[in-house]
Amino acid sequence: MDLTGSQRIEAPREAVWRALNDADVLRQCIPGCQELVQASPTEFVAKVVLKIGPVKATFAGAVTLSALDPPNAYHIAGEGQGGVAGFAKGGAKVWLVEEEGATILHYEAQANVGGKIAQLGARLIDSTSKKLAGEFFGAFSRIVSPAPADCVAHAE
Template sequence: MDINGEERIAAPRSVVWAALNDPEILRQCIPGCQSLEQRSPTELAATVKVKIGPVSASFSGEVTLSDMIPPESYRIAGEGKGGIAGFAKGFADVALTEDGNETILRYNVDAQVGGKLAQLGSRLIGSTSQKLAQQFFASFNAVVGAGNATTDA
């Protein structure tokens, strides 16, 4: 399933790029994130707890950053296993465009699920995935934009 969107962030592109590569900021913004540990500059380990319809599960997995063109774009890919709930995997292509003192962050997410989760139906999976992606980018916008506003004051 494909999910597209954009956020206007009240921060310069260099600040947004740094935040996209900061595990602590990412941990704060990922819905249900229990832990996020940086293993290398491009690899992270994550534990995320999510509820999709009647199924609640903790997923443990890997996150990899690739196709990096600092400070313009990258691909963030992840794969997690949730025991009997199944698995989730996907990626997001993220692009940053300067617009004065603000940054336009555009994203294209492609996600797949399998196992018990896949049995819930594509409409529920799709709407929940879109909601989670929107929550992440809205939270990211709030954290980065607010942080930038306080440093400029």
């Protein structure tokens, strides 16, 4: 399965880069994330609960960052085991482009799944992956982007 896209984040590239490497920020953004620990500057260990169609499983996995080019880009490689539900492994290239005071986060990801999850069919897996990516980027944008000045509540 391949997943590509981009997300405009209303924050400077350096702030987006810091957030992409911050376990606390990522824990809040990853759908179903129960635990995320930074084991080293380039390694994270996670526990995530996901529901794909009728299959709900807890995945334990690890992610490694490589080809670091701060604050521009890196590669992510990861693998997770979900017990009888199966496994997922894959990688992504992530790069940041500054544009008019904001940052465009681009990604190209590839993933392979096996076990019961793989039996669900490519369309269900693809649609779930896109939904999860949308949830992640929505939460990430809300956390990283500064609150607009016109959103301040006024007492009348």
